[in-house]
Amino acid sequence: MSRISVDEARELWLHASDDELKRLAQIARTRFHEPKHATYMVMRIINYTNVCVAQCDYCAFYVLPNQEGGYVLSGDEVFAKIDDLLEVGGDLVAFNGGFNPKLPLEFYCDLFASVRERYGDRVEFYALTIAEFVYLADRAGLTHAEAAARLREAGVHWVTGGGSEILTEDFRKRHAKFKYTVRDYLEAQRAIVEAGLRTTATMVIGFDETLDERLEHLQRTRDLQDDLLRDGLDGLFSFLCWTYKPYGTAFGGREIPPQEYWRWIALSRIFLDNVKHIRTSVLTQNEDAFRALDYGADDFDLPLEDEVTQKAGATIELDLESLLAVPRKLGYTVEYRRAERPAALTA
Numbered sequence: 001m002s003r004i005s006v007d008e009a010r011e012l013w014l015h016a017s018d019d020e021l022k023r024l025a026q027i028a029r030t031r032f033h034e035p036k037h038a039t040y041m042v043m044r045i046i047n048y049t050n051v052c053v054a055q056c057d058y059c060a061f062y063v064l065p066n067q068e069g070g071y072v073l074s075g076d077e078v079f080a081k082i083d084d085l086l087e088v089g090g091d092l093v094a095f096n097g098g099f100n101p102k103l104p105l106e107f108y109c110d111l112f113a114s115v116r117e118r119y120g121d122r123v124e125f126y127a128l129t130i131a132e133f134v135y136l137a138d139r140a141g142l143t144h145a146e147a148a149a150r151l152r153e154a155g156v157h158w159v160t161g162g163g164s165e166i167l168t169e170d171f172r173k174r175h176a177k178f179k180y181t182v183r184d185y186l187e188a189q190r191a192i193v194e195a196g197l198r199t200t201a202t203m204v205i206g207f208d209e210t211l212d213e214r215l216e217h218l219q220r221t222r223d224l225q226d227d228l229l230r231d232g233l234d235g236l237f238s239f240l241c242w243t244y245k246p247y248g249t250a251f252g253g254r255e256i257p258p259q260e261y262w263r264w265i266a267l268s269r270i271f272l273d274n275v276k277h278i279r280t281s282v283l284t285q286n287e288d289a290f291r292a293l294d295y296g297a298d299d300f301d302l303p304l305e306d307e308v309t310q311k312a313g314a315t316i317e318l319d320l321e322s323l324l325a326v327p328r329k330l331g332y333t334v335e336y337r338r339a340e341r342p343a344a345l346t347a
């Protein structure tokens with residue numbers, strides 16, 4: 001199957017049947033993965049602070065500085081959450097919180113260094129999202145390269161592509177005008193990879209974005225990956241798409257149906273011919289997420305906690321075996337995947 005253009009992707013989205021999209025996505029999937037085989041991780045998102053000045057209108061999680069209900073987790077609270085995760089067999093933590101003006105980059109470096117020192121390689125962690133990284137570098141007066149080097153010194157291996165939502169300048173102006181530009185975001189992502197860390201791509205659908213905006217997001221992701229790979233860098237490990245949860249947000253709106261999500265996963269699998277893993281979101285789609293494996297996804301997380309999406313209406317099933325029974329019933333073998341150490345950091 002050859003690379004498709006944005007125009008061809010638009011045509012497929014508008015006119016291809018579900019079966020046709022599924023068929024093409026499965027062909028694209030077999031370039032990287034065995035059919036009917038999927039991988040997963042058990043993870044916990046640790047929301048270390050809910051104080052945030054970014055004021056995205058689609059967020060139900062944040063409180064402003066000095067508003068009631070703001071918190072910052074202590075080191076002991078973070079460790080207790082990681083211990084719980086280890087107890088149920090998980091080994092991946094994603095740190096994610098608000099743009100808290102009282103917490104400088106050094107606060108995070110100390111936190112990450114203490115987690116690495118205490119757990120070594122028993123736990124892998126996504127230290128920040130790219131969005132938080134851009135904020136912290138800016139506040140510290142550091143270039144993205146300098147800030148990425150600080151994280152690396154603190155024992156960080158991964159920074160996720162979170163906070164991208166829809167990567168168009170217009171979307172950001174409409175919904176997240178204090179969250180930096182798309183250009184900042186992509187430059188930071190490149191600096192992270194150049195520092196020898198790994199990163200991922202993400203996307204959130206179901207706001208008021210247009211089809212063209214969604215396609216622009218995919219195009220920017222594919223272009224970035226082309227550039228990184230051409231320069232001999234590790235590139236984006238995966239692409240994770242999830243759906244907007246509208247409850248309790250200023251923007252409001254409705255959830256998109258699972259069918260639309262599955263179709264978008266299929267189109268992403270077909271379009272992103274240079275990204276190995278397409279991940280489906282159990283956090284926002286629950287059992288419906290597994291149907292996306294038929295539409296080209298190959299990997300998923302089983303999350304124990306994420307206050308950001310839970311505040312906006314996500315529900316989390318903690319019976320992991322009953323969740324894993326769903327892809328098995330669909331005919332998939334599922335295998336636990338440990339987070340890889342970036343090639344630049346392997347001795």
Ligand code: SF4
Pocket residue numbers: 052053054055056059060061062097098099131176179
């Ligand atoms: S989505 Fe993140 S950056 Fe935006 S308001 Fe919520 S916590 Fe802050």
